[in-house]
Structure formats: C-alpha cells, structure tokens
Amino acid sequence: MIMLRKSLLASLSVALVVATFSLPANPSYAASKTELLVSAAASLKDSLDEIEKKYEKLHPDIDLQFNLGSSGTLQKQIEQGAPADLFLSAGKKQMDALIDGKMISKSTTLLLNDLVLIVPNDSKSKFSSVKQLSDKAIKMIAIGQPESVPAGQYAKETLTARKVWDTLQDKLIFAKDVRQVLTYVETGNVEAGFVYRTDALTSNKVKIALKISPYAHKPIVYPAAVLKQSKHQKEADAFYEYLQSTEGKAVFVKFGFELPK
Numbered sequence: 001m002i003m004l005r006k007s008l009l010a011s012l013s014v015a016l017v018v019a020t021f022s023l024p025a026n027p028s029y030a031a032s033k034t035e036l037l038v039s040a041a042a043s044l045k046d047s048l049d050e051i052e053k054k055y056e057k058l059h060p061d062i063d064l065q066f067n068l069g070s071s072g073t074l075q076k077q078i079e080q081g082a083p084a085d086l087f088l089s090a091g092k093k094q095m096d097a098l099i100d101g102k103m104i105s106k107s108t109t110l111l112l113n114d115l116v117l118i119v120p121n122d123s124k125s126k127f128s129s130v131k132q133l134s135d136k137a138i139k140m141i142a143i144g145q146p147e148s149v150p151a152g153q154y155a156k157e158t159l160t161a162r163k164v165w166d167t168l169q170d171k172l173i174f175a176k177d178v179r180q181v182l183t184y185v186e187t188g189n190v191e192a193g194f195v196y197r198t199d200a201l202t203s204n205k206v207k208i209a210l211k212i213s214p215y216a217h218k219p220i221v222y223p224a225a226v227l228k229q230s231k232h233q234k235e236a237d238a239f240y241e242y243l244q245s246t247e248g249k250a251v252f253v254k255f256g257f258e259l260p261k
Helices: 002-022 042-058 071-079 092-100 130-134 150-161 178-186 197-201 233-243 246-254
Strands: 034-041 062-069 086-088 104-112 115-120 141-144 172-175 192-196 206-211 221-227
Touching (some): 042 178, 042 246, 062 071, 092 150, 115 178, 150 178, 233 246
Parallel strands (some): 034 086
16 A cells, blocks of 8 residues: 555656646746737838838737728728728828828828839830820720829829820729729730839839829828827837838838938
C-alpha cells in the first residue's frame, strides 16, 4: 500500500510539472492587434497594398484595414457615422466638407496627381485635344461620377473648359470610381476614359493618349487626415506620420504620385 501511494504521488508530481510547463508564461501572450480602418480613394490601392506590408512588418501590433472607394462616397459614409480612423481623399472638396463638419483632428496635403485620357492598347485613335472626343469614331467615354468621384469632377471641368461637355453627353458612361473607369477601358467596353496617371501606370492593357493640362481643372491634391472619431488616436497619429515619412513617400513616388513642394 505504501509503495502504491509513493507511485501515485510520483505520477502526480510528473503530471504537475508537465502541466506547469505547458501553460503560457503570460496569459495575454496572444493579445489582439489594434485594427486601424483607413477610408481611402480607390486610386491609392496599389501604393497602400505595399505600404500595408511595410508598416505591419514594422508594427506587428497593428492590423491595417482599407475601405477603398470614391472619395465622395467615403466622405458621406464618414458623415453618416461609418467607422474610420483615417481618411485619404483624392479631392480637397471632400476633405473640406469633413473639416467644416469638425470631424477632423489633423490633416495635410499628402500627394499630387495628373489627369490623363486613356485608350485600349490596340486603339488607333490619336489625340492632341479632348475636343477630338467628338469624332464619330469615339462611341463611348468613361468618367467617374462628377458628384462623388474627384477624377470625374476634374474630367467634367476639363470638358467644360474646352466647351465639349454638352456635346459629349450621349457618349458618357459614368463609373462609381476611377478604377471602374480603368476596367471599362481595359475591357474595350469604351473607346476612352479619364483616369489619374497613376491608375494608367498600373495597367498593361491601356495607354495614355493625352495628358490633360493642369490648367483645365482644379489642382489634383490628395489630403490625408486623422478623424476625431478614431478610438485609436495614438496609433492613427503614428500611421499618419508614417505616410509622410521618407519611407512612406518613396512608395507613393514609386507608383507615380508627385509630392507637394
């Protein structure tokens, strides 16, 4: 009986030691990451994909989530209470609306861009002016919805300045964002479309037919901001600063964006 009791005690001791070493040293070792939600213009997709990888490698405690779309749609979502920590707009108008609504804690002009007219790679059309869009050979032209898509707004300003906006109404196909315009041209569903130069550079299925004069529309600026509603102000501020850092700017320049002087 004594020997059996000793044997049981020894077995329990071993089991206790094994269990002790099996337990995590710190119960919070698998603490959840801080999720930052960034509402960003669709034209920033490729550069933000790379920035996400770089930033999360530097900050393994951060999980970046991007809500991509037209700047006007994102602005309305934020105004209606949709969660977001930062807003990266492709237009000043949309950012100004949130600033006027006292929804922004800090903002800056992050990037600049150019508007271009693109055509499918196999297109034979040559352009020296947007007025040539009136030619019979051009049946359909894609632009973003001017009310919600800054690129569409700049396209409308350009066509209005060149006095062909009214003439082209029957040819215009309106898209929900600038990337949809790019898709329409890539697939040959339209003969031409207005996108940012950075969008054109992402595709091997289109070519730039005409660079639009910057004097034909308002300046194309990309403001970035931290929202007052963010529940992670410290982390949002840190990512905001990273976007303006040498490393962050280098990614944007790589994808064809220009930096403010």
